[in-house]
Amino acid sequence: MKKILLTGDRPTGPLHLGHYVGSLENRVKLQKDFESYILIADTQALTDNFKNPQKVKDHVLDLMADYLAAGLDPKESTIFLQSKITGLYELTQYFSNFVTFDSLKHNPTLKTEMAQKKLNNMGFINYPISQAADILGFKGEIVPVGEDQSPILELTNKIRKQFNKLYGKDLFPPVQGLYSPVSRLQGINGQQKMSKSLNNAIFLKDSVDEIAKKVKSMYTDPLHLRIEDPGHLEGNMVVYFLEIFDEDKLGLEKLKEHYVKGGLADSVLKKRLIEVLDFKIAPIREKRLALEKDPEYLKLLLKAGTEKAHEKVEETMKSVREVFSLSLE
Numbered sequence: 001m002k003k004i005l006l007t008g009d010r011p012t013g014p015l016h017l018g019h020y021v022g023s024l025e026n027r028v029k030l031q032k033d034f035e036s037y038i039l040i041a042d043t044q045a046l047t048d049n050f051k052n053p054q055k056v057k058d059h060v061l062d063l064m065a066d067y068l069a070a071g072l073d074p075k076e077s078t079i080f081l082q083s084k085i086t087g088l089y090e091l092t093q094y095f096s097n098f099v100t101f102d103s104l105k106h107n108p109t110l111k112t113e114m115a116q117k118k119l120n121n122m123g124f125i126n127y128p129i130s131q132a133a134d135i136l137g138f139k140g141e142i143v144p145v146g147e148d149q150s151p152i153l154e155l156t157n158k159i160r161k162q163f164n165k166l167y168g169k170d171l172f173p174p175v176q177g178l179y180s181p182v183s184r185l186q187g188i189n190g191q192q193k194m195s196k197s198l199n200n201a202i203f204l205k206d207s208v209d210e211i212a213k214k215v216k217s218m219y220t221d222p223l224h225l226r227i228e229d230p231g232h233l234e235g236n237m238v239v240y241f242l243e244i245f246d247e248d249k250l251g252l253e254k255l256k257e258h259y260v261k262g263g264l265a266d267s268v269l270k271k272r273l274i275e276v277l278d279f280k281i282a283p284i285r286e287k288r289l290a291l292e293k294d295p296e297y298l299k300l301l302l303k304a305g306t307e308k309a310h311e312k313v314e315e316t317m318k319s320v321r322e323v324f325s326l327s328l329e
Ligand code: TRP
Pocket: 006, 007, 008, 009, 010, 039, 041, 044, 131, 134, 135, 143, 145, 149
């Protein structure tokens, strides 16, 4: 039997290269080897966007298009809408009894986000528990996510152990995070993690002109004033991105050597990066453009995935309800 993989994203904007190297690429590679569930986390997105639910709704099909364009195959991966899986709300409520307010407040993922977003509403504070329910509702075992999510996976394991122990059941298997080597891709400004809200992202739907504009805005080496000056690689954002995305490693070594020696213009490095990024993004962008034109198809797929996901969670919930709630059957 295949192990169960579960992960997802909040539908708040188009996916960017950080999502791609951080987790999406892994999911596409692994979808045949696991029973894969991919969640569009609209309920979670509402925890910090509750004043503007339309924004969340508007990005659901967008995210679906990004997923399919990046290579998730609906025959292999069940893509579904979190808000429609009612068992997850119920599971969140039961799990909330196991977690203290103090431990949540000190959860590093939440703590960072609460400070960044200046939020302390209960829905937001509770979202790590709801995320644990997302994973355990499916009896998920493998969770490909960015490394920033690891404290939430720790919490998930704590909850599942407590459940199994308290009620003498072996219902939930261990949960393992799957982190990509580039878990925290920097933004084009080189100061923070790539993120739409920080305005430093290259999106999977960007045109070649947009990619070029963003690459041209990247800083290279402030000491490299004239072409013949020796260039420096450290902190050079163009080199940073080339090292991650250029598959011609030998060619890149030569380019770097030349740059360090002097005589290679920044514009040559940038031209190479534009080529390399467009090579990755162009097939995704084209597939996405076609998908965008057919929202009904996207909806149909999402509906089918959501129905399948609902059934899967109901299976788990049968055993969970036996523990917490008197059967009226
Ligand atoms: N918190 C994740 C993010 O912001 C999204 C998410 C919600 C998720 N539920 C999940 C990821 C369950 C993995 C497993 O990207």
